[in-house]
Amino acid sequence: MSPDQIGDLVQLALIGLAAGFLAGLLGIGGGVLMVPAMVLLLGFDQHVAQGTSLMVVIPAALTGSYTHHRNGRLFLRDAAILAAGGVVGAVIGAVFALSIDDDILRRLFAGFLLVIAVRMLLPKGLFRRESKG
Amino acid sequence: MTGAPGADQRRQLILLGAVGAAAGVLSGLFGVGGGIVMVPAMVLLLAFGQARAQATSLAAIVPIAAVGALIFGRADNVDLVASLLLAAGSLLGVQVGARLMHRLSDERLSLIFGIFLVIVALTMLVA
Numbered sequence: 408m409s410p411d412q413i414g415d416l417v418q419l420a421l422i423g424l425a426a427g428f429l430a431g432l433l434g435i436g437g438g439v440l441m442v443p444a445m446v447l448l449l450g451f452d453q454h455v456a457q458g459t460s461l462m463v464v465i466p467a468a469l470t471g472s473y474t475h476h477r478n479g480r481l482f483l484r485d486a487a488i489l490a491a492g493g494v495v496g497a498v499i500g501a502v503f504a505l506s507i508d509d510d511i512l513r514r515l516f517a518g519f520l521l522v523i524a525v526r527m528l529l530p531k532g533l534f535r536r537e538s539k540g
Numbered sequence: 541m542t543g544a545p546g547a548d549q550r551r552q553l554i555l556l557g558a559v560g561a562a563a564g565v566l567s568g569l570f571g572v573g574g575g576i577v578m579v580p581a582m583v584l585l586l587a588f589g590q591a592r593a594q595a596t597s598l599a600a601i602v603p604i605a606a607v608g609a610l611i612f613g614r615a616d617n618v619d620l621v622a623s624l625l626l627a628a629g630s631l632l633g634v635q636v637g638a639r640l641m642h643r644l645s646d647e648r649l650s651l652i653f654g655i656f657l658v659i660v661a662l663t664m665l666v667a
Contacts, residue, residue: 419622423629430630431637433653434594436573436601437630439660445622455619457571458612462623464573464605467630468598474638475595482592485556486599492557493574493604496564501611504569516570523576524661 415449422448423463431471436464442516453513457504555585560600568608573601576660579653590646590653598638 422444426437438460445456475481504512559581563574575597582593612618641649 416625419625420629423626424633425629426626427630427633427635428637429633429656430573430575430598430601431634431639432641433575433637433649433656434579434597434641435575436567436605438567438570438572439576441626442571449622451619451622452617454612454615454617458609458615458617459619459622459626460571461567461605461609461612462618462620463626463630464601465609466627467634468573468601468605470631471634471638472595472599472602474635475598475641478642480591480595480642481599482596483599486596488553488556489560489563489578489596489600490603492560492562493564493567493600494607496561496566497568497574497604497607498564498611500565500568500570501608502568504571505611505615505617519566519570520660523657 418448426463427467427471430464430467431474436460436468438464439520443520446513453509453516454504457512457516552586556582559585560604563600564604564607567601567604568611571608571612573597574604575601576657580657583650590649591641591644594641594649594653 422441426441426444429435429440430437438457441460441463442453442456445451445459446453451459472481472486476483507515559578563577563581566572566577567574575594578597578600579590579593582588582596583590586593588596609618644652
């Protein structure tokens with residue numbers, strides 16, 4: 408194994424560590440970090456980066472959820488309803504992603520992050536609803 | 541859950557399912573967990589506390605990501621060696637993060653989540 412390859416392996420584990428930390432702390436999958444890191448730092452195809460990211464998220468989210476559950480913070484019914492909608496959506500999204508070209512998918516991903524960016528930078532009052540009682 | 545059954549609770553369940561569906565599409569399409577959409581949506585639309593929204597999001601991500609990974613994997617778009625290395629790091633990271641979450645107040649968590657999104661945003665705008 409060349410030093411270059413070892414460097415890649417170490418980078419992957421470190422990217423995973425950072426993504427896992429974000430997943431546990433912020434309740435996100437970490438893909439928003441892993442996908443750009445794999446594409447930009449390691450030269451992965453966009454499709455492979457996304458598929459790999461989804462694979463990695465499964466054990467991390469599972470063990471993180473168990474920790475939240477033990478701390479009494481997890482409402483399983485809410486999560487089940489959220490997931491029921493999510494699974495249907497994921498099939499639609501994944502089938503569409505596989506039907507498009509790698510370059511186009513990369514640009515769509517960048518556009519998606521840009522939308523989140525703009526939404527975050529806008530004043531919160533535009534989106535925040537009054538919480539009831 | 542405020543405990544008031546009926547129309548209000550039905551509305552909440554429908555909203556939850558809809559948020560999940562939207563996040564699922566983004567998850568399948570972009571290989572992200574969808575939490576970046578689910579967490580703010582639960583906090584802003586359903587008035588969940590930050591920690592509760594995050595815990596609920598992380599649990600929902602498990603089946604959502606599994607479906608996406610299955611579909612991408614069947615098309616040969618999963619790098620298994622890379623997955624193992626990333627998973628080794630992330631299994632450690634997620635425990636550190638999840639334990640830290642329970643030590644922080646909702647206010648502090650909201651602030652950290654907001655700062656994280658701004659960093660993602662700025663990185664995108666610069667890149």
